[in-house]
Amino acid sequence: MTQPAATLQVFFMDAAHGQRFCLLHTPPSDQAVLGHVVYVHPFAEEMNAARRMAGKQARAMARAGFAVLQMDLMGCGDSSGHFEEASWDAWVADVALARHWMLERWPGVAWLWGLRAGCLLAAQVCRQDTHPAKLLLWQPVLSGKQHLHQFLRLQMAGDIVRGESSRGTSRLIHLLEQGESVEVAGYSVSAALAQGMARADLEALPAGTQIFCLELGDADSETVSPALSAQLQRWQTSGCSAQAGVVPGSVFWQMQEGPDSPAWLTTSLRSLGCAVPEVLA
Amino acid sequence: MAVETDVKKILDSVLSLQGRSAAWQRHTPLLGAVPELDSMAVLGIITALEDRFGFVIHDDDLDSAIFATLGSLSDFVATKLTK
Numbered sequence: 001m002t003q004p005a006a007t008l009q010v011f012f013m014d015a016a017h018g019q020r021f022c023l024l025h026t027p028p029s030d031q032a033v034l035g036h037v038v039y040v041h042p043f044a045e046e047m048n049a050a051r052r053m054a055g056k057q058a059r060a061m062a063r064a065g066f067a068v069l070q071m072d073l074m075g076c077g078d079s080s081g082h083f084e085e086a087s088w089d090a091w092v093a094d095v096a097l098a099r100h101w102m103l104e105r106w107p108g109v110a111w112l113w114g115l116r117a118g119c120l121l122a123a124q125v126c127r128q129d130t131h132p133a134k135l136l137l138w139q140p141v142l143s144g145k146q147h148l149h150q151f152l153r154l155q156m157a158g159d160i161v162r163g164e165s166s167r168g169t170s171r172l173i174h175l176l177e178q179g180e181s182v183e184v185a186g187y188s189v190s191a192a193l194a195q196g197m198a199r200a201d202l203e204a205l206p207a208g209t210q211i212f213c214l215e216l217g218d219a220d221s222e223t224v225s226p227a228l229s230a231q232l233q234r235w236q237t238s239g240c241s242a243q244a245g246v247v248p249g250s251v252f253w254q255m256q257e258g259p260d261s262p263a264w265l266t267t268s269l270r271s272l273g274c275a276v277p278e279v280l281a
Numbered sequence: 282m283a284v285e286t287d288v289k290k291i292l293d294s295v296l297s298l299q300g301r302s303a304a305w306q307r308h309t310p311l312l313g314a315v316p317e318l319d320s321m322a323v324l325g326i327i328t329a330l331e332d333r334f335g336f337v338i339h340d341d342d343l344d345s346a347i348f349a350t351l352g353s354l355s356d357f358v359a360t361k362l363t364k
């Protein structure tokens with residue numbers, strides 16, 4: 001039996017300094033809407049690599065009864081502005097705008113779904129909210145500072161692949177500290193973006209926040225990484241409800257054409273409290 | 282050699298080789314021979330090695346020669362582990 005398809009709308013949302021490209025997935029018209037999900041994409045090339053998986057998950061969530069919004073943040077994808085004009089604060093404002101827009105239309109159960117650095121942005125929006133949020137975090141970046149450093153290392157990795165002598169990251173860090181932009185792997189990163197990211201973490205979420213994390217691994221033999229395990233403990237101590245699962249799959253946010261990771265789709269649907277259709281399970 | 286097995290496992294997972302690395306030997310070439318090995322993948326391997334073995338790889342540690350063969354990468358890891 002074929003499942004009724006979710007509806008897709010493509011549009012631009014007015015925002016500060018231009019418009020944001022949006023994909024809105026809604027449940028089939030004969031289905032009750034259970035709530036909404038706002039997807040927060042990862043940083044730089046990871047956003048493009050993960051696009052297919054994110055689309056699959058968004059469609060699956062919509063078929064399961066959620067309205068799902070995928071917004072390209074300022075300067076990313078098909079949104080207006082250049083990447084180098086983007087700042088961390090502008091991205092936080094974009095996520096907050098997306099959440100507000102969805103809350104007005106589907107005020108029920110409200111999820112923020114982040115991937116990698118998108119989890120840091122989701123957490124920041126969650127901190128600003130008056131009532132506790134629900135967070136679905138895919139392979140969350142726990143430290144913005146570490147993530148920035150790893151991104152800057154891409155330049156070095158490019159040097160290695162080309163067989164050139166590697167330039168190191170200290171020069172880039174120095175330039176950013178001077179307020180200059182740096183170019184890495186085709187992305188021009190402003191100091192305002194780098195500084196905001198370097199300060200971002202997942203701490204200090206409001207008590208009562210519900211958190212589900214998915215981490216890549218061999219579900220039969222591996223446990224959650226020590227770093228995420230410590231983070232879970234800190235969330236629980238501060239009154240949040242936090243769970244994490246090890247889910248098999250590929251590093252789909254780093255590979256342009258990696259194999260599918262169906263277990264991520266089904267685990268995420270279960271986290272949202274949805275029944276998992278047979279075609280996915 | 283235990284380190285080599287771990288390195289193969291990391292390569293298999295980061296590059297999504299689906300078991301292809303199982304047959305690799307010390308002299309199996311990596312850079313220039315494995316099409317999946319682009320800059321994102323090199324970074325992924327560096328990060329995965331740090332996570333798996335719990336050491337820090339400094340910028341100065343890195344050059345192309347390390348990624349020449351499975352043997353050179355395993356030797357690099359073995360040296361890091363003795364420091």
